[in-house]
Structures are given as C-alpha cells and as structure tokens.
Amino acid sequence: MPIDVEAVRSQTRGVLNVTHLNNAGSSLPPGPVVDTVVGHLRREEEIGGYEAAEEAAGRLEGVYSSVARLIGAEPNEIALAESGSRAWAMAVYSFPFVPRTRLLIGRTEYAGNVIALRQLARRNELQIVVLDDDRHGQVDVEHLQRELDRGNVAMVALAHVPMSNGLVNPAAEVGRRCRAAGVMFVLDACQSVGQMPLDVQALGCDVLAGTGRKFLRGPRGTAFLYVRAPVLERLEPAMLDGHSAVPAGTGGLEVRHDARRFESWEGSAAGRLGLGRAVDYALALGLDAVQERIAGLAEQLRTEVAAVPAVTVHDVGITRCGIVTFSVKGHDARNIRARLADHRINVSVVPRPSAPGGSIPAGREGEDLVVRASVHYYNTGTEVRRLVGFLWGMSSGT
Template sequence: MSIDVDAVRGQTRGVLRVTHLNNAGSSLAPGPVMDTVVGHLRREQEIGGYEAAEEAANRLEGVYSSVARLIGAGTDEIALAESGSRAWAGAVYGFPFVRGSRVLIGRSEYAGNVIALRQLARRNDLQIVVLEDDPYGQVDVEDLQRELERGNVAMVALAHVPMANGLVNPASEVGRRCRAAGVMFVLDACQSVGQMPLDVQSLGCDVLAGTGRKFLRGPRGTAFLYVRAAVLERLEPAMLDGHSAVLAGAEGFEVRGDARRFESWETSAAGRLGLGRAADYALALGLDAVQERVVGLAEQLRAELAAVPGVIVHDRGITRCGIVTFSVKGSDARNIRARLAEHRINVSVAPAFFQAGSLPVGTRLGEDMVVRASVHYYNTEAEIQRLVGVVWYLFAGS
C-alpha cells in the first residue's frame, strides 16, 4: 500500500501557497478534517452549542474508538484533552509519588515535561535522574537498566521522538524493562503519532500522550491520553469536576472508572470531531505507508542538505523519522527561518540541546539553535529540492 500523493495534496489547500516543512510544529490539515470542524461550528451557529453536541453525540463517542484504534488501545483507556502537555500532565500529576523516590528521564525530554516534573520534585522531594545517551544519541537502555536495579524508581518518562535531532527512541525496549521492574512508564508520543504506527501493547507503556496538530494533521487545541486499564485506579486526577466524578453520600464523591476521569466538562466538540476525523484519515492511508514515505523524504533531505557547503546536519539515532535538523556555518537559525519564510518555505527552529538544555547535562552542539525542517507524506521530492536550493542560494552561495 502506497500513498497517492496527488490525491492527498488535492485535499490539502495549503500546498498551493507554501512549501510546508513544519509538520513537527503543526501540519496542514486535510480538507475532510477541516470540513468536519467547520461543519460542526456552523451547526452550533444554527441550533446552539449544546444542541449541536447532542445531535452529534454518536459521532463524538466514536472519536474515542478512532483514537483507540490508532494506538491499539481500548476505548475505556482513552481520554481527550486540549493539548498534549495537558494530557501528559493529567496522568503524571495524578501519580501517587512516595517522598524521596526517583524519576528517570532522557536527555532529550521535552522542556515542558521537565518543568512539570521539577515542580512535582519540589512538592514530593523527588530526585530527577537524567539517563545517559548511547553512542547513537538514543536513551541508553543499559543505563536505564542500571538505574532500575538501583531501586526506588517511581516513574520513567521518555519522549518517543524528541522535538529535534531526528531520532526515534527505543521505546519498546524501555517499556519491556520498566514492566519487568514494575515501574510506571510514561511515553510522550506527541511527535510520533501520525508519522509512524503506534501500538501501546508493543510499546509497553502505562501512559501515552499524543497531540492532534502535528503529524496527525488534526486541528490545534486537540490531544489524547492513553492510560492502561491495569494502572488506572492508581492515578487520581489533580482536578475533578462533574464530568470526571460524581457526588456520593453526604460528603463524598466517586471518580469515574475509565480514562475520562482526566477530562473536564467543557471542551470543543468541533475540535474533538476533527481529531477523530484525523485519526480515521491516517488509518485509512495506513501508518506503515505513511512512515515509509516520511522516512524516505527525510533521508533525501538529509543527504541533499549535507552536500551544501557550510551546512551541518545534526540528526542522530539508529531509527530516524521525519524531523531533520541542520545549521549553516556563520548563520543564525532564526535568520535562516525568516529568510526561508520570505520564499514561502515554512520551517522552525529548536534548541541545539534539544530542550534538555535547562538540565545540567551540557550543550550538544556548538550553536544555540538549529533549523528544524519536518516532512510529511504530502510533501514532494520537488519541495525537498526547493528548500535545499534556496538554502544553497541564500547561504552557501553568498
């Protein structure tokens, strides 16, 4: 099964205006997704928000099934949220930490997650341990094993795909070792969902957070949380309302028995419907085919950038993905992004030390920031060549 690139580009209006290589930030949504969102908003305009939600009740319920199929989970193990960070934090803040216990993280952990863990460390007198990288830049699973054997580990938190450096961490091996040690494994899949197949059973994670706006091509302000049924009762949300719990007795309450205990009452029905449509769209294309095309385009981009004088490609890892990071000698990454934008090419910038720079683990590269170009299956080989040609013209040819 292969991707019909002409067909998906025909459903992606933005490709007529820009060369969009910022899919790790926010992808161009396909027409069916945006039609779903706008269609529901129009229905709210016509009959009212509550009434439109009631009318779409079956479709809204179906979103849980769509997301569950996307990652191989049960529908009762899925909660919906407004951002990947909120989804991730919903589970992590609900964990019953024992004072003085340890939390293991990778060097490439997302900064927002690190901030949350540092706050929890202050509250619970936790020790955050930064695991070493292996020679390929991935989290070192042997260092993980040594730390697990030292004991007193409450949780392992890992970014499946770091926001910059192109690699895919060996999450399944991490999951296997955490499960054997009886340690909670929390996986941030915000950069992996939508660009590769995910199966929570194979990954061995207890918690997984994903977002809609990146490679899944859903609307902004949408995300999801997976919590394995066997660990659900261990996690009590930091905040409850009339959706996540019910009053019981004179002074008590009962928390929901499914993952929706991490949701709140008010939400965007249109956004949720769009998220479900994005999951269905990805499933219909086939995530194996998506990954094959994304990896192929990314490797083409790395090879062609590496041939440009003065360009350094920084990606590492054994398994790599659609995120490509590079720098140009003597040029600031923010300036490169701005100059490319003048040519209607969208890229982003990222910290050279991959969001772990606030940790005492040292700087990875000589520059403070790198350029991040992230491809998707609707990009073309000609767009890759266009980016490389403009980089050559603006920077190598000057």
C-alpha cells in the same frame, strides 16, 4: 499500498500557498478535517452549541474508538484533551509519589515536561536522574537497567521522538524493562503519533500522550491521553469536576472508572470531531505507508542538505523519522527561518540537540538554536529540492 501523493495533495489546500516543512510544529490539515470542524461550528451557529453536540453525540463517542484503534488500546483507556502537554500532565500529576523516590528521564525529554517534573520533585522530595544517551544518541537502555536495578524508582518518562534531532527512541525496549521492574512508564508520543504505527501493547507504556496538530494533521487545541486500564485506579486526577466524578454518600465522591476521569466537562466538540476525522484519515492511508513515505523524504532531505557547504546536519539515532535538524555556518537559525518564510518555505527553530554526556538545558534564554525541517507524506521531492536550493544559495552568498 503506497500513498497516492497527488490525491492527498489535492485534499490539502495549503500546498498551493506554501512549501510546508514544519509538520513537527503543526501540519497542514486535509480538507476533510477542516470541513468536519467548520461543519460542526455551522451547526452550533444554526441550532446552538448544546444542541449541536447532542446531535453529534454518536460521532463524538466514536472519536474514542478511533483513537483507541490508532494506538492499539481500548476506548475506556482514552481521554481527550486540549494539548499533548496538558494530557501528559494530567496523568503525571495524578501519580501518588512517595517522598525520596526517583524519577528517570531521557536526556531529550521535552522541556515543558521537565519543568513539570521539577515542580513535582520539589513538592514531593523526589530525585530526578537523567539517563545517558548511548553512542547512537538515543536513550541508553543499559543505563536505564542499572538505575532500575538500584531500585526506588517511581517513574520513567521518555519522549518517543525528541523535538530536535530526528531519532526515534527505543521505547518498546524501555517499556519491556520498566514492566519487568514494575515501574510506571510514561511516553510522550506527540512527535511520533501520526508519522508511524504505534501499539501501546508493544510499547509497554502505562501512559501515552499524543497531540492532534502535528503529524496527525488534526486541529490545533486537540490531543489525547492513554492510560492502561490496570493503572487507572491508581491515578486520581489533581482536579475533578462534574464530568470526572459524582457526589457519593455524605461528603464523598466517586471518580469515573475510565480514562475520562482526566477530562473536564467543557471542550470543543468541533475540535474533537476534527481530531477523530484526522485519525480516521491516517488509518485509511495506513500508518506503515505513512512511515515509509515520511522516512524516505526525510532521508532525501538529510542527504541533500548535508551536501551543501557550511551546512551541518545534527540528526542522530539508529532509527530516524521525519524531523531533520541542521545549521548553516555563519547564519543565525532565526534569520534562516525568516528568509525561508519570505520565500514561502515554512520551517521552525529548536534548541540544538544536546551531545551525549551533556545536560538538559534549564531554559530557552541564550540557547544555541538550529533549523528544524520536518516532512510529511504530502510533501514532494520538488519541495525538498526547493529548500536545498535555497541553502545552496546561502552557502554561495547569493
């Protein structure tokens, strides 16, 4: 069933204030999510934090079931975290690396993940191999296969949707080949969860990390981690506390047998309830309908932006999503963002996508930046045309 755009906009207070095209950064949350978070904070104010959490224990437990349903997992395979990066790192840092094995990563891997992998490589004498892009700009699965055939691979890490070029990597094909080779597959789904259907069984991943604030429209400071049940016992978290483990015997300990071994005892009950409400909101709309709406708006934006003189669209890939990246000749991306903000149009800036055969940048200093506009189902064609009209004005010098 198509999304009732007017209904979801009526539940999105922010659309009255801004044209929000920065959903890949942080979406405008719907009213029911905000009300859930604020409502729990009010209960903490009224009766105390521990007491409010105890009162909401059943709802907090239900968040694990909601997230599991969202991605086709089991509740015992889900942990909650404060950020997608931290969720991803908790699993990856727990992997028992063998020295002088290899890590295979996509060229569009998130920069924060690359930093973590470089630290792990230095600690464990690992070699990082950057997989080529294919002619469409997505990860080259044939290069992946050649590297898997060479052997000595500890892990494959991939960003499902890169932050800066609009494509959707063929994660299911990567997962199939990793599973056949018996190699751990870690998928960063922070930019894909909430804007398209995800099924961890079809994706073939052993680990998946997702965040709440982006296309899920949840609160900032919320995220989740999926770890496939047969893999859990292989991954002992680098840090444990009284929530993730208990003392056992004389000087021993017993680590939890579910994915909550990756959690710590303290967390935001209000944020977690808000995350659960955001997941339920997305499920009620239907992720197929969400993806169709987002993809349609994004293609409209790409087509109309590309028609503006001096504008170059940088998106690649066979399958594209709600992220649209572009540059305007003679205009700095940061300046474009600032001028758009003056007109209450929200976008962001990101590093220019690397060309096939290029290399992952070492850092942000001096990087060539492009504008990133990212649509959601609550956006409208009128909002898209508002951005495009501004770019036409820039192109004509007005």
